[in-house]
Amino acid sequence: MKLLTIAVPCYNSEAYMEHCLETLLPGGEDVEILIIDDGSAKDRTPEIADEYAARHPGIVRVIHQENKGHGGAVNTGIDNARGLFFKVCDSDDWFDADAYQKVLETLRRIVHGSVMIDVLFSNYTYNKENRKVKNWTMHYEKFFPQDRPFGWNEVRHIDFTHYVLMHSIIYRTQLLRDVGLRLPEHTFYVDNIYAYEPFSMVHTMYYLNVNLYQYYIGRPDQSVNMDVMMGRLDQQLRVNYLMIDYLPQIRNIRGKQKDYMLHYLTIITAITSVLMIKTGDPELLRKKKELWQHLKQVDPHSYYWVRRGILGQGINLPGKGGRKVIIFCYRMAQKLFGFE
Structure with missing residues (x-):
């Protein structure tokens, strides 16, 4: 079996x-590079x-x-992976x-050690073109904790400026299969x-404190481009609903593990909400309200957890004045952190 x-x-x-x-090739024989050609037809990708x-x-x-979108390609990768980690x-x-190389050395040591892990975190760096702040990690x-296995009891409070993206994550492959992860296609x-x-x-x-993943931002057709995101609000909303609908699956989880998952849900719901607020479209403002109502209907306890936090309160400031404050804060955060 491959390591990764x-x-x-x-x-x-x-x-x-x-x-x-x-x-990726310097990983050598320990690594399997699985290229998923997702129905490319316009160039020499195949x-x-x-x-x-x-x-x-x-x-x-x-x-x-055949083309299945990013989620379908990731599903194919999980289904066909031969590595212990993914x-x-x-x-x-x-x-x-x-x-x-440090990540691979760490994974080898873990595999031959006494404690197996479910996930390894590392840092990721935004590599931006044509920006005053090009790189931000x-x-x-x-x-x-760093450089050793740890459990949820050792995780410290994560503030609202941080959350773990796909770029930070290396999962144990079997965990993905055990949880039955299936990402929506064409979304x-x-x-x-x-x-x-x-x-x-x-x-x-x-957690290995190294900057492994280099995340390029600069192509106009990227999904994180603001104009593109505004044009795909329906898909952002769909993903947000799917995350809310997963809450019954974690109803019995307690402590910091549950807090972390609700923290992540809060971040994504806040992002969806601010994008809809930015449009000023009455129909999208109505959909924002429906999104929060859906959260309350699916799991009232989680709704109150999300709603009482600083992001939950801030994103629901009432009236036109509240919406202006939200947009102002969002623009300030853009300047501070350099995101879209």
């Missing part, structure tokens, strides 16, 4: 996929994928499938070389589900 499977969803990725793959598999047998595998790397992103040393923003549902079965964790 890295799934690389590719859709018309000719312009950048080779850079991504070249940063041919490039096959060329890499031919040049690096035993390391690179390719699966060609990581997703989008084809326009890449790994830092030194951090990559999300790290977690304030919240997680954007499913990485939020990926970084949420599996934590219902996570018990033992490990």
Whole structure:
């Protein structure tokens, strides 16, 4: 069995996929690079994928499938992974070389040690083009113990400026299968589900304070581009509803594990809400209200947990004046942190 499977969803990725793959190859024989060609038809993505598999047998595998979207490609990766651990790397992103070797060394040590983990966290860096602040790293040393396995009882309070994205996560592959994770096909923003549902079965964790994942931001068609996000609010809303509908599955979870999952749900619901507020569209403002009502109907206890926090209160300030305050705070956060 391989130590780590890295799934690389590719859709018309000719312009950048080779850079991504070249940063993954130094993992050597311990690593399986699983390229999922998600129905690419406009460029040489399928041919490039096959060329890499031919040049690096035993390391690179390719699966060609009809287009299913990012979620469908990740599902295929989970289904076909041969690695003990599983990581997703989008084809326009890449790994830092030194951090990559430290991650692999850590995973080898864990596998041969006495305590198996469910998830390994590392940092990720935003690499932005044409911005005053080009690089900004999300790290977690304030919240997680470093360089050793730990449980939920050792996790410190995570503030509303931090949450763990897909880019930070390496799961134990069998955990993903045990939890039955299936991401929606042909839907954007499913990485939020990926970084949420599996934590219902996570018990033992490990944090390595290295900047492994290099997250590129700069293409105008990226899902995190603000204009694109505003045009896909229906999909952001769909993902948010799916996350809320998962709450009955975690009803019996207690303590910091439950708090973490509700913290993540709060962040995503706040993002969805502020995007709808920014439009000023009465129909979307109505849908925002319906979203919060749905949360209350599905799980009143979780609703009050989310609603009483600083984000839950702030995003629901009443009236036009409240909405202006929300938009002002969002713009200030954009300038401070450099996100969209």
